[in-house]
Amino acid sequence: MQRRRGSLAAGPLAAAAMALMALPAAWTQPPRLALSSVLGFFSAPAASFGRRLGGGPTPPAAELLQQLELEKSKNLELTAANARLREQLEAVNAGRSTVKDPKMTFLPAGIVLPVDSSQWRRTFVIDKGTRHGVARGMPVLWHNHLMGFIADAGPGSSRVALITDPKIAVGAMAVARTAEGAARPSRDLCILEGTGAAAASLKWASADATAGDGATVVTSPDPARGVPEGLLLGRVTGVSRSRGPFARPQVQPFVDLRGVDSVLVLVKLEDGRP
Amino acid sequence: MNSFSPVRLLAFAAAALVLELTLLAHWAWAGARPDLLVPLVAFAALFAAEPSRALGSAWAIGLMRDLGTAGPLGQYALIYLVIAWSISSLRSLLFREHPLTQAAVGGVAAAIAGLASAACTAAFAGGIPLGLVFARTFSSALVTALLAPVAVTLLSRNRFLVR
Numbered sequence: 001m002q003r004r005r006g007s008l009a010a011g012p013l014a015a016a017a018m019a020l021m022a023l024p025a026a027w028t029q030p031p032r033l034a035l036s037s038v039l040g041f042f043s044a045p046a047a048s049f050g051r052r053l054g055g056g057p058t059p060p061a062a063e064l065l066q067q068l069e070l071e072k073s074k075n076l077e078l079t080a081a082n083a084r085l086r087e088q089l090e091a092v093n094a095g096r097s098t099v100k101d102p103k104m105t106f107l108p109a110g111i112v113l114p115v116d117s118s119q120w121r122r123t124f125v126i127d128k129g130t131r132h133g134v135a136r137g138m139p140v141l142w143h144n145h146l147m148g149f150i151a152d153a154g155p156g157s158s159r160v161a162l163i164t165d166p167k168i169a170v171g172a173m174a175v176a177r178t179a180e181g182a183a184r185p186s187r188d189l190c191i192l193e194g195t196g197a198a199a200a201s202l203k204w205a206s207a208d209a210t211a212g213d214g215a216t217v218v219t220s221p222d223p224a225r226g227v228p229e230g231l232l233l234g235r236v237t238g239v240s241r242s243r244g245p246f247a248r249p250q251v252q253p254f255v256d257l258r259g260v261d262s263v264l265v266l267v268k269l270e271d272g273r274p
Numbered sequence: 275m276n277s278f279s280p281v282r283l284l285a286f287a288a289a290a291l292v293l294e295l296t297l298l299a300h301w302a303w304a305g306a307r308p309d310l311l312v313p314l315v316a317f318a319a320l321f322a323a324e325p326s327r328a329l330g331s332a333w334a335i336g337l338m339r340d341l342g343t344a345g346p347l348g349q350y351a352l353i354y355l356v357i358a359w360s361i362s363s364l365r366s367l368l369f370r371e372h373p374l375t376q377a378a379v380g381g382v383a384a385a386i387a388g389l390a391s392a393a394c395t396a397a398f399a400g401g402i403p404l405g406l407v408f409a410r411t412f413s414s415a416l417v418t419a420l421l422a423p424v425a426v427t428l429l430s431r432n433r434f435l436v437r
Contacts, residue, residue: 009326020348117342120395166400
């Protein structure tokens with residue numbers, strides 16, 4: 001009897017889940033992104049609290065000493081802010097060295113949530129959204145490395161799909177090293193495709209191509225998606241050769257998301273406005 | 275006796291998800307992250323007074339995981355619902371108090387969740403190499419199987435936490 005009641009309850013819930021799955025991502029992602037931002041907002045003070053707890057209790061001190069400590073901490077904060085701004089400037093300069101188009105501008109964004117809750121997707125959430133001029137499909141950079149593309153944009157936050165996400169494919173070309181060690185660009189165009197693993201793979205690379213071990217992989221120009229030529233993607237770490245005419249080189253991205261707390265969204269300016 | 279408050283269980287699930295996405299964000303074993311929500315689904319299915327309560331809780335826990343992913347909304351709600359329904363159906367055959375049963379249920383449930391979500395991702399986003407699917411699902415199932423008895427025993431022995 002109880003089992004039958006369970007089956008009866010499962011039907012409407014399964015139907016509701018399938019109805020939700022049928023909804024377009026444009027409808028479901030904005031509220032989800034808003035909730036992710038709230039989660040990120042609350043997790044930051046929690047992490048800070050954890051660090052403070054690890055530091056032990058504050059020793060008692062005279063008022064002047066406390067004032068001095070306060071000023072010191074303010075100074076440290078300013079130094080940290082200065083370092084962060086300098087890092088952003090360096091990132092923009094590095095990006096600008098590759099992105100020559102003056103119509104393309106960089107929008108700095110902080111990382112709110114560094115992972116996707118599904119272990120098969122490789123996405124993260126940033127604190128900039130449609131309110132700041134971010135739109136779906138915009139490339140996301142770290143210095144002159146292509147990190148990924150905006151997968152969904154909410155009003156105040158957006159989800160970025162990394163180049164290793166299964167949904168991402170981007171035009172790429174290998175820059176092989178000659179015996180003398182000099183870089184030799186190859187015109188052997190292929191597609192870099194994410195697989196959900198830590199490394200992406202190159203599709204349609206001919207078996208006699210130059211994309212051997214250690215070759216650097218960069219973007220090929222794609223004006224339709226706003227991807228300039230020469231953005232760094234990763235390094236070839238192995239080539240699996242099958243019977244067919246195409247090899248499948250594995251590409252390990254240069255940038256590890258663990259060491260990154262801000263990225264740049266590449267925004268195209270139309271008449272001086274994003 | 276064998277009851278819990280779905281609201282309390284959902285609060286636990288929210289805390290587990292926050293832990294998974296923040297402190298354990300970059301912790302992975304052989305590329306797989308432990309699924310902290312599957313043991314809660316297993317607990318709900320093993321110890322609910324009524325199956326409908328277990329199914330509702332599993333569905334809501336799945337929906338919670340759906341909030342943090344780029345995949346379609348409802349994917350994990352459906353997967354966790356099917357898992358809870360399967361466990362509830364087999365409950366009369368299981369010795370639910372035994373840690374080995376809990377580990378087996380947690381491991382198998384994590385494996386099913388991993389394979390089903392991989393199939394969903396392949397259908398909605400793009401292909402994932404089969405070798406990666408099996409290796410990562412196996413690692414995740416193993417870690418979850420180790421975690422499940424701890425979580426289920428903690429909640430079943432200290433029922434005041436979720437009542």
